[in-house]
Amino acid sequence: MNRIKIHYHLKDGSLEKQFRKAVEDIFIMNCPSCTLYQRTWRPPVDIFETAHEIVIIADLAGTKSDSIYIELGMRNLKICGTRQVRHTGVHPRYHLAEISYGSFERTLMLPCPVDKESVHATYHEGLLKIRAAKLSPERAHKIKIRKDE
Numbered sequence: 001m002n003r004i005k006i007h008y009h010l011k012d013g014s015l016e017k018q019f020r021k022a023v024e025d026i027f028i029m030n031c032p033s034c035t036l037y038q039r040t041w042r043p044p045v046d047i048f049e050t051a052h053e054i055v056i057i058a059d060l061a062g063t064k065s066d067s068i069y070i071e072l073g074m075r076n077l078k079i080c081g082t083r084q085v086r087h088t089g090v091h092p093r094y095h096l097a098e099i100s101y102g103s104f105e106r107t108l109m110l111p112c113p114v115d116k117e118s119v120h121a122t123y124h125e126g127l128l129k130i131r132a133a134k135l136s137p138e139r140a141h142k143i144k145i146r147k148d149e
Contacts, residue, residue: 041100061126
């Protein structure tokens with residue numbers, strides 16, 4: 001996310017400080033990528049398909065694999081977990097804080113049904129990779145329509 005610094009040129013210095021603080025409280029403090037204390041974040045994800053499978057890759061750098069939970073629904077996949085804060089020192093003085101920490105949850109719509117038995121996940125160098133075979137149309141569950149009586 002690009003940040004734009006806004007400069008306000010008001011005649012009264014104290015009014016300018018109050019106005020700047022109000023704007024920062026509204027816009028900057030509520031931005032998850034701008035604040036360290038924010039407790040949720042949205043890791044970036046790629047979803048692509050090949051002829052036979054759907055592949056999901058999530059960038060979870062710094063997240064331990066045992067704190068990642070994956071759940072597969074009929075047409076969606078949920079990835080959630082927690083990335084712990086890793087400070088250096090007791091009270092560090094940040095000059096830039098862009099790395100988000102805390103809990104995350106992404107629910108992704110899959111482009112087609114997948115075979116639940118074929119799903120497998122790997123985690124290497126901060127990237128979670130989930131592979132699932134596409135469900136062939138012959139294996140899809142078809143429902144017969146009955147006539148009302």
